[in-house]
Amino acid sequence: MGLMGCPWRRVLKSFAIGGVIGLGLLLCFVLHYLSKKALRFVLLYRSRKARVKPTSGSSWGVSLLKVSYADLLKATNGFSSRNLIGAGSFGYVYRGILNEEERIVAVKVLNVQSSRERFIVECEALKNIRHRNIVKLLTACASIDFQGNDFKALVYEFMMNGSLEEWLHISADRVAGAPIVRGHLNLIQRVSIAIDVANALNYLHNHSQMPIVHCDLKPSNVLLEGDMTACVADFGLARYLPDASLSLPSHESTSNGIKGSIGYTAPEYGMGNKVSTYGDVYSYGILLLEMLTGKRPTDEMFKDDLNLHNFVRMALPERLEEICDPVLLQTKKAALVVMPQTIGTISKMMKDKE
Template structure:
């Protein structure tokens, strides 16, 4: 009996199959379900796969497939579930996927680019995952992708050429105007900052920042860090609200931190990283060296302020209690995981953050999390490197007490595993409400062991009471059906909390090799989010 005679189910998943998928796969014309996930298959997806017209379930995730999704898959009119996640597929997501009768589509963690379709399965955000495709844009607002830039497509070659010439002319004029402006401003400004952004050359001087922050007044002070202070300001030129990190150059290592952060932020861009607008390096009015970084202002402050609000410090905090709901915490945890996955595996020069903690996670007006403060970042020596040995012995590993991986204290080399440990502690803090430096953690007890002792049967006993109150609020006890729905909802929340604590425990494992990768963490949290939202 040959493979072509298979008519129901074929499972080749979780093996070590290598090489390209043979074109003979197209002979499985009567197969209803095919599992190829968890192998090492590479090359392009063969177009002959479109001949398997009886397929309803196709799982090809966790391989190394490259190239675009073949157009012949449009022939799979009966397909219900399609999983192509965790590959290296590229090009645009084809529009024909909108027309298939898909109930589940997973394209996460590939290299797709361009506009995300909005019809068909893409209209159901709980049934579709495109997480981890950094070049995607558009789509429904729930996908939280950046807006697409107009491409002005045309099939007419002459129109394209004319457009190119027009754009080139405009760019040339813009360049000349920019050059003239630069020469004019140079006469009046001795201190000029060069922007780290490729698409916006914001230039500010010490005088600009002094005016924007009202003389770096204490009223505008919004935070202090290892090497300096952060002030809120408003640029006079366009009334942009900014955050200005002024380095304390008297502090040993501050200048090196400034250089490190500039290097790190120069070539990275991700929706879950704090956006740096520019850097300023010069002298103040007393002739002292002055260095500052200018960031996009995050209106909702830091995650630390939300997890541990300072009760009664201001009238605003008393009127509006800063509390995060369960879904908000899951979303922010996912945002941070995506940012770390980008730093570790997807940016041009992989890097280790080395100082992940709640105060370094900032929240914008839409409650999206952004990782900031790259003053302790370590660059990976190569795209596939995991360790940074030469840095450890010369300058030591720094970070924040309670979040530093235990192996660093024993002289281990810097690695992405260290960031994963910090993330695990951050996760446990987010959902228990307890800092790793809490007074209760002494005599060998720490946040990891505290959570581990309660896992899994007594997890609810260690969860932040705010989250438990949220799950009970729906039950008013007046309607049996409503009570039953509330009970079912509570059980679902309990299951999700157990899974969340498990992620925190695995990530903060004592043994580095036993920790999850940030890519797997992001995917797991995405699944938890779908469960919470009822998908």
């Protein structure tokens, strides 16, 4: 599928003068992709290509930290619940301080059931990656604990502002019971985060040593640094695509089956289709719609034929304010008045191009 010609780029440039209109463009890309399976979101984040300078140098290299089970036990105060910052089917994530450097890190301790496969996959996926929008893997530990049980952990840079999930949705408490105190993301911040995630996908799909499909893109796997730079995390389900020289279809891997999380996984995976970069773009589209509406794709309101995608589609272009996250209406109500017109104009142009 080829990229659009000059008329599209001129329209894109003319409408990209502000955060509000930028989000409108993002939304159009999402809706068009979800309905036509087009990979046109590349046009959006290439405009920020100059800001990102990905390198293929190893993230292990000479800066590799050597840690043992005892080191991580001490760093996390015995894997204390006070240090617990996340949990999932994979295991637990703890905040830790490595004494030698007094460096704050995030320690992901993998559970026994998934430890070996996820450990290998994530190490392989991240060991040769260094990109400002992909969380940095500092080191790994494969050992046994003091009871003789298998122990595997991954050590990452600590992301001060937590996950996008925590910012988009009010949560009563953390896993450890401490309340999450987050502000609200304004429109410009959401646009910036969306572009950061697009940059990460662009690197994984097109600029890494071998194309990588993340397979589990969702707000909880987008972490935020102190300056609100977004970094894609959790590569435990990642898959390499076959080398372009092989006689396999482009952008497909040999792995079948459902990959990812309910609500964010591309529908074709449920039919047994092969893993592809388009699956990541579908997940990215759902993430954008969630950022716009403040609603998860698994919200209880979505039943039968109503899903997040259709919910937004039915509101365009006249009723956009009705489905927007109320936070956006509070902070940018005046600017949002022009968004339906922007989306309508671009949608018409895209229809004419088909």
